[in-house]
C-alpha cells in the first residue's frame with residue numbers, strides 16, 4: 001500500500017538505475033539502493049507488476065556502498081550509481097546485460113563477453129545539458145521537473161567544469177543549454193530554444209569512443225564485393241574510420257539530423273572523398289529502406305537511439321538478409337527486443353557475440369555491440 005513502510009533486502013540493480021527487492025510478492029524498485037542493503041523503505045507508487053519505494057533508513061549497508069564523490073549526488077538526477085564501488089558498478093552492469101539477453105538465450109545460445117571498462121571513471125563527458133535560472137546553471141532532480149543549482153559536475157571534462165563554476169553571463173532564464181567541447185576543447189554554449197537543430201548527437205566519452213570504433217571496425221566482416229549500409233550514422237563517428245580501414249565497394253550512411261549530415265558532408269568535401277566510395281544521406285532510415293535494400297553480399301551496421309530501431313527497419317533487414325548485421329546500442333532492453341524480432345523473421349541468423357562497453361561510469365547506462373551473421 002502506498003505510504004506503507006517495509007523492510008527490504010536489495011537483490012540487484014536494474015536498468016533505469018534502481019535497486020530491486022521483494023516484499024510479500026511485491027517487486028519494489030528503490031533509487032539509490034545498493035545490492036545487499038537491508039533498508040526500511042516507504043512505498044511511493046504501486047502498479048500491477050512493479051512498485052516503487054524510497055529509502056527511509058539504511059538498516060544494514062551493503063559492503064559495496066561507498067561515500068559518493070559528488071556533493072550533489074542524490075539531489076541531482078544525473079548519476080544513479082555513485083554510491084556503488086567501481087567494482088560493483090562493473091559487476092552490476094554485466095548482470096544487467098545478462099538479464100536483458102536472458103530471453104534471447106532461450107532461443108539460441110551466444111557468448112556475452114566481459115564488459116570493457118572506461119579508461120576514466122570521472123571527468124569523461126564532453127557534453128551536457130543544463131537549465132539556466134536566476135543566473136545559475138541547474139540540473140533536474142530525478143523523476144522531477146524541480147531544479148538543482150550546481151557549480152560543478154564530476155562527470156565532465158575540465159573545461160566544462162570551469163564553465164559550470166563561473167556564474168554564467170548573458171543566459172536566458174528557463175532555457176535549456178547545451179554545453180559541449182569542440183575538437184580543440186573549447187566550450188560551445190548553445191541555447192536550445194531557437195537552435196535545437198544546430199546541435200546533434202555525439203559520443204559523450206571520447207576516451208572510450210576510440211575503443212568502441214576499433215571494436216566496430218574489427219567486428220565488420222568483408223568479402224571484397226559487398227557494400228556497407230550504416231544506419232543512424234550521426235556525423236560519421238564510425239563512418240570515416242571504417243572508410244579508412246576497410247574497403248567496402250560503397251558505404252551508404254543514413255542519418256536523420258540535418259546538422260549532423262551537414263558536418264559529415266563538410267568532412268567529405270575537406271577530405272575530397274569520392275562519391276563512388278561514400279554517400280551520406282539525410283533522412284529517415286525506414287524511408288531510405290523503401291528505396292534501397294541491402295543485398296545478400298552486403299553488411300549492415302546500425303547504431304539507433306535508446307528506443308531502438310523501428311519495427312519496419314528490423315523487418316526489412318530480416319527479409320533482405322545481408323550476410324552480417326552489426327548492432328550497437330545504448331539500451332540493452334530495446335536491443336534484445338530488436339534482435340528477437342530479427343531472429344523471428346530470419347531464423348538462420350546467428351548471434352556471434354554480445355560485447356558490452358562501459359561508456360557512462362557512475363550511471364546505470366551501458367553500451368552494447370552485437371554481431372549477427374547468416375548461418
Ligand SMILES: C[S@@+](CC[C@H](N)C(=O)[O-])C[C@H]1O[C@@H](n2cnc3c(N)ncnc32)[C@H](O)[C@@H]1O
Pocket residue numbers: 200201202203232233234235236237238254255256257260283284285286303304305306
Ligand atoms: C545513438 S546515435 C548514433 C550516432 C552515431 N553512430 C555516432 O556514434 O555518433 C543515433 C542517431 O540516430 C539518429 N536517428 C534517430 N532516429 C532516426 C531515424 N528514424 N532515421 C535516421 N536517423 C535517426 C539520431 O539523430 C542520432 O544521430
